[in-house]
Amino acid sequence: MWFDNLSVLFDVGGTVSFAVSGALAAMNKRLDPFGVLVVAFVTAVGGGTLRDMLLGDTPVSWMRHEGITLLIVFTTTVAMFLKRYVERLRFTLLLFDSLGLGLFTTIGIAKGMAYGLHPGICIALGTMTGCFGGVIRDVLLNEVPVIFHKELYASVCIMGGLLYYLLKTVPWLNPLAGVLTIVFILSVRLIAVRYKLALPKWYM
Amino acid sequence: MWFDNLSVLFDVGGTVSFAVSGALAAMNKRLDPFGVLVVAFVTAVGGGTLRDMLLGDTPVSWMRHEGITLLIVFTTTVAMFLKRYVERLRFTLLLFDSLGLGLFTTIGIAKGMAYGLHPGICIALGTMTGCFGGVIRDVLLNEVPVIFHKELYASVCIMGGLLYYLLKTVPWLNPLAGVLTIVFILSVRLIAVRYKLALPKWYM
Amino acid sequence: MWFDNLSVLFDVGGTVSFAVSGALAAMNKRLDPFGVLVVAFVTAVGGGTLRDMLLGDTPVSWMRHEGITLLIVFTTTVAMFLKRYVERLRFTLLLFDSLGLGLFTTIGIAKGMAYGLHPGICIALGTMTGCFGGVIRDVLLNEVPVIFHKELYASVCIMGGLLYYLLKTVPWLNPLAGVLTIVFILSVRLIAVRYKLALPKWYM
Numbered sequence A, B, C: 001m002w003f004d005n006l007s008v009l010f011d012v013g014g015t016v017s018f019a020v021s022g023a024l025a026a027m028n029k030r031l032d033p034f035g036v037l038v039v040a041f042v043t044a045v046g047g048g049t050l051r052d053m054l055l056g057d058t059p060v061s062w063m064r065h066e067g068i069t070l071l072i073v074f075t076t077t078v079a080m081f082l083k084r085y086v087e088r089l090r091f092t093l094l095l096f097d098s099l100g101l102g103l104f105t106t107i108g109i110a111k112g113m114a115y116g117l118h119p120g121i122c123i124a125l126g127t128m129t130g131c132f133g134g135v136i137r138d139v140l141l142n143e144v145p146v147i148f149h150k151e152l153y154a155s156v157c158i159m160g161g162l163l164y165y166l167l168k169t170v171p172w173l174n175p176l177a178g179v180l181t182i183v184f185i186l187s188v189r190l191i192a193v194r195y196k197l198a199l200p201k202w203y204m
Helices: A002-028 A033-055 A067-085 A089-114 A118-141 A154-170 A174-194 B004-027 B031-054 B066-085 B089-115 B117-140 B154-170 B171-194 C001-028 C033-055 C066-085 C089-114 C119-140 C154-169 C171-194
Strands: none
Touching: A002 A033, A002 A067, A002 A089, A002 A118, A033 A067, A033 A089, A033 A118, A033 B031, A033 B117, A067 B117, A067 C171, A089 A118, A089 A154, A089 A174, A089 B066, A118 A154, A118 C033, A118 C066, A154 A174, A154 C033, B004 B031, B004 B066, B004 B089, B004 B117, B031 B066, B031 B089, B031 B117, B031 C033, B031 C119, B031 C154, B066 C119, B089 B117, B089 B154, B089 B171, B117 B154, B154 B171, C001 C033, C001 C066, C001 C089, C001 C119, C033 C066, C033 C089, C033 C119, C089 C119, C089 C154, C089 C171, C119 C154, C154 C171
């Protein structure tokens, strides 16, 4: 029960984060209010929708919980009215995008484990759940997808996934595995962007 | 039975409209005949395919009705031979795209209702069913997706969806709800493009 | 049993081919190692994933066979270390992409037939299975999708699909239908690119 509440909290957090990230990117591209809403919606539900379609858990998550749709409409409306007060837009977008990345990657891995899938496949599923919302947002807005950015992105999800399994093996860290993975993904992503960290590309 | 026939008519109409719209866009991009066929096919079945995958109604619609595939092959072939007689290409493309938008949005909402989903979720499903064919057409042809156009697009679907629910509550308008919603979406979209109507963007 | 082994061989071959093709394209775009892995993974499993989601055969194929994920990780790692020895990169990319196209198209048609679908729908399914990996690779890397290239692409899948059904009707060619279709698709695609073959576009 305690975990269930935490799981719902993660889902709400990830949805709000990606909705804000989608709304900000869409407002930046001067879409009209409904266009902003559609992009925010697709960004927020994209990862979980892909995850559920891959697993065959249909109707997909957002269709069974109308609260998600209401939450996205509410969040997007607030984002539209508060946008002028959001000064450092690029940092805010990065922050929400990275937080959503951490939350959704962790949810994806946990759901894969609940289906009894192989660890490597759970990490792949988590990475796709985390990355897909941002990818579809950027494809819709005709931007170069985030996955193509110079800084760590998918890498952070894969490393976070490995960490998650590592933490799950330590008994007293087990209940904190989710939270710590999210903190790890968020911090590494922010540090990577701040200091322009990148992995070596020996093949070039 | 009467409604069933109407529903089939909507499906055929939407398929033909989006197939023509996909074929015209692909010919404009100078794809070869099979390429035109593939783009026309994906544009025509894209929305319904996404809808069925989200609902878990598989194999998806076009796989269960081979008539749809034949209809698309026939429509696309006709479009390829008649293209030189289609003078005002831009308007024709707009007309078919808008008609398909109205038809598929309405089908999507009706199918969501048949699954007993929440009204807000049905409208989201209808909007995605209506918009996705055009989005995938534009992504394949490396165009800026229609959803990003200045004029009303997704907005019209959402407004149409609200109208549909409103009409459904009026007993004597109930059977006409579908047709009126399609006419509404088609007209508003054409008027919006003609007079360059757009919603206010207060956040800019 | 003999056919089953052949089927597994096709699947392994297509996965390796598309993983290499995705890895080469991603390295060309200077993605970091994990980015290369993600693009290789999505390119390799994209077609089969779409096929299984359309049919409702979930969890999709790669989730039920962890060997596929291991194979992709291994192939991509080798490709990253051997890249400097791969001199004629453009031809290698073309070769692996065309081989994967042939293998996956044939698998897609065979799976559609196993579901008892109409021949025309099996060919459409095979074409989508074959083309989707390359399309998603190019969309992720912000390239013009392969389907839009001047040379034959989707056309080869459709012609290959028709050939497959033709061969299936000849008793003594029946067991060789798959292999011959793959050879046909690979050869026609390579010849088309080499001699810049293209279908006539009478509508221009």
